[in-house]
Amino acid sequence: MRSRSTFMTIAAFVIALILSMVIAGGSATVIEKRTKSEVRLAMETQDHGWMQVQTDGLQVILNGTAPTEAERFRAVALADKYVDSSRVVDNTDVENTAALSPPPFSMQMLRNENGISLIGLVPASVDRKAIVESLKKVAGDGGVTDLLESADYPVPTGWDKAMKFGLSTLETLPRSKVSVQAGKVSVEAITDSATEQGRVETSLARRRPADLKLDYDISAPRPVITPFTLRFLIDADGPHFDACSADTDKARDQILAAARAAGAKGTLSCTVGMGVPSTDWAKAASMAITSLGQLGAGSVTFSDADIVLDVKPTVDQKTFDDVVGELESNLPAAFSLKATLEPSATAKAAEAQFSAIRDGKGSVTLKGRVLDARQRDAVESYARAQFGHDQVHGATRVDAALPAGWPVRTLAGLEALTMLHDGTLVVTAKQISVKGTTGDAQASDKIARLLTGQLGEDVQMDLQVKYDKRLDEKLALPDGKECVSRLNGSLAKAKINFDPGSAQVSEDSVKALDALAAAMKNCTDFRMEVDGYTDNQGRAEMNLQLSQARAQAVLHGLLDRGVLTGNLVAKGYGEDQPIATNDTEAGREQNRRIEFVLLDEKPVDNGLDDSALGTDTAEPQWNGSITDDGAAAPGDDGVPAAQEAQPDAASSETIPVETPQTDTPRPRNRPADLDKKG
Known part of the structure; x- marks a missing residue:
């Protein structure tokens, strides 16, 4: 009886054990399936279809190859939301990808009166300290501000050469921005004058290494023109400018359009600058040029707001009166007009004159008449100061009967001759003639401005100045x-x-x-x-x-x-x-x-x-x-x-x-x- 009771007790324990094992196994299976289903659904919903989800008891095993490391990380983190991270077995990996390309290195160097600033991303191997130390020598009191970032990638081809060229360029330009990239340098700068602008552009082009791409934008402030001058002629050479000034591009176009309408041909130029006496400058200039075109022969000269219209004797009196009357009545209020019609003459007596000849090799010969010995000394001393002491040969004679203002006219003419490489100056009581060749494209403008400024707007001029590009120092063309x-x-x-x-x-x-x-x-x-x-x-x-x-x-x-x-x-x-x-x-x-x-x-x-x-x-x-x-x-x-x-x-x-x-x-x-x- 007792043995039977013992057997029944053991049997009960066995049955309970088996039953608990069945219940536990069933529960684990249910949990595995539910966990797998939840994680799988989450992966599909978040576009992680590459992920393979398996379960082993309470463990969740993740397999698969992610397209990127970031994608893999996001998928594993998503699984952690549904299963404790200790139960997650991460067997995922990432597709092989090409090595990351280096970033686009660039360096911007800005220089002004406040110093130099360095901005951009440079290779880690660049010696930034050496760059800063070298620029401190030219930065002045403003110093050098280093805002550069660096990245540990190989130095790209052409970077060292571009950086060297950029640094040397920055040292010569006090107001500039120099941008450096591998194989390329861009330069933006402001210069003090058009002459300096041309010198900088020529220097950049000459110094540029053959395999370096160079972009530059060099600007210069507009020149101050004083007096503001314009001179338009119709003579044996046809309608043309001896000098032309305008205050805006629009004004320049208006003036040149009037000149073309008056018959001017070829390429016309007009200097745009500051110092205009009136905002109606273009209107007044266009009206005067149009009037001279109607008259057909003569010249019109502007010196600030004063206008001198000289008409040749081939124009009849009635036409002269009609055209000049129309112009004078309609000019803007700021301008004054002086118009003259040259009288015809069957013969003219020989005029006293002073001349100077510059031969292009440095020598200058002075001939003609001077007022007295004092003026002779003054003229020769001035010429030697301008052209060189040993380059001037004087051969003048004294004539006490010369007209008033003769010394001023000769000295002004000699100053005009300094703007020519070679040429002649002839001064008479009625006219100053300057003819020759120059390397300055604006020489005719400058000479007309000089003569009208020193002798008055009614001075008679004959300017025949030819620009020769091979004499232009800014171009520096080879011989x-x-x-x-x-x-x-x-x-x-x-x-x-x-x-x-x-x-x-x-x-x-x-x-x-x-x-x-x-x-x-x-x-x-x-x-x-x-x-x-x-x-x-x-x-x-x-x-x-x-x-x-x-x-x-x-x-x-x-x-x-x-x-x-x-x-x-x-x-x-x-x-x-x-x-x-x-x-x-x-x-x-x-x-x-x-x-x-x-x-x-x-x-x-x-x-x-x-x-x-x-x-x-x-x-x-x-x-x-x-x-x-x-x-x-x-x-x-x-x-x-x-x-x-x-x-x-x-x-x-x-x-x-x-x-x-x-x-x-x-x-x-x-x-x-x-x-x-x-």
């Missing part, structure tokens, strides 16, 4: 010798080679020909000879023909690259004038060459009207086809009719040849370094 040196220097750095026994430029010399074309910039105004030479291999006659063909090939190569070749002539000298021995291959290689020789140091007048450049110093743009006048030309197809086998450099190829030029070689301007080679 003939500099051009030849630059071209031969380009050939020394990158020699132009030809296919053996041929006048065909070799493929490896195309870049050398490109560099030569770039070196021709601003040099096409000079007459030069493109000379070809060979070694002494083969017959002399054949070498002469080959050298001529090769020189011609270089000339045509330049023409194909847009270079104006009208002032170039090709000539072959064969094996003459070797610069090295022909006994070795190295020496023969040196003797096979192209050289440039200057034929005339004076630039050729190419017919371009330099006055059209105005204050714009950019090179003129050419269009259309250009023929190489004076070059030794082959047939119409570019190949001479005669052909003969030509050996060169151990080659036996057949090449086209031309009839050789047989004139005797002349003394030649060869570079010094070539003469040393023998």
Whole structure:
């Protein structure tokens, strides 16, 4: 009985254990399914479909590959909201992605009277302390403010060169913003004058490394014009300005439109500046120019609000009265008009005059009449002070009967002559004539302003001032010798080679020909000879023909690259004038060459009207086809009719040849370094 009771007790315990295990297992299964379902649904709802959710008891196992680390983190964090983080097993990973690209490095440097500020993102390897220390020398009392950030990435290509150029540029510009990027520098600056603006722009262009992109915006304040001057003439050269001033771009356009309506042709310019005597300046100037156009001959001169209208005797009195009456009655109130009609005369007595001649080489000769010995000393002393003590030759005579104001007129004329590179000054009792060439595009304006300011608005002037861009110091154009040196220097750095026994430029010399074309910039105004030479291999006659063909090939190569070749002539000298021995291959290689020789140091007048450049110093743009006048030309197809086998450099190829030029070689301007080679 007792054993049965014990058995029943044990059985009850076993049954209870089994029942509890069944209940616990069922509960765990329910929890697993519910947890898996909740997490899975949350992942789908939040667009984490890549996530695979599994459960193992109370554990939630996450598998899958996330597109990004951020995506993976968000998905795991979402699972933590439904399951305690201790129960989450994270088996996820992230797709392999390319390395992050470096950020766009840039540095802005701002400089003004308050100092220098550095802003931007630079590579961590940049020595910011060294940059700050170097800029403190030019920053003055304002100091240097370093607001730069840095990032630990490799220095991009072109960054060091751009930063070096930017720092050196900032040192020369007191009011500027210089932006540096890899391979690029941008410069914004304000200068004190138009002359300084041109100097800065030229300096930037010259200093720029060949592989650095440069953008710049250099501005200058408008000049103060005093007196505010305008002078418009209709003479034998047609309607044109000697001087023109305007206070706004709109006023300038209005004045130039009136001049064109009066018959002025070509490129017209008018200086925009400050100091206008009246806001009605453009209206008054346009009215006066229109009136002179109706009269047909004479000049109108503005000096501030005073207007002088001089009309030639070819205009009849009635027309003069009608036009002048209309103008005088309708001019703005601020302006006063003085109009004169020159009387006709059958003959004029010889007038006393004073003249000065500037020859362009520094010498000035003074001739004509002066009032007395004191004025002679004053005139010569002033001229020596302006042109140099040893450059002035005086040859004047005293005439006590000269009209009043003669000393002032001569000194004003000499001051005007200082603005010319070469030219003449003639002073008479009625007129001052200034004629010549200058490198200042505004010289005519300045001379007219000077004479009217010192002698009055009714002074009679004859100004014939021509602007020559090669005399403009702001452009700093090379002379003939500099051009030849630059071209031969380009050939020394990158020699132009030809296919053996041929006048065909070799493929490896195309870049050398490109560099030569770039070196021709601003040099096409000079007459030069493109000379070809060979070694002494083969017959002399054949070498002469080959050298001529090769020189011609270089000339045509330049023409194909847009270079104006009208002032170039090709000539072959064969094996003459070797610069090295022909006994070795190295020496023969040196003797096979192209050289440039200057034929005339004076630039050729190419017919371009330099006055059209105005204050714009950019090179003129050419269009259309250009023929190489004076070059030794082959047939119409570019190949001479005669052909003969030509050996060169151990080659036996057949090449086209031309009839050789047989004139005797002349003394030649060869570079010094070539003469040393023998």
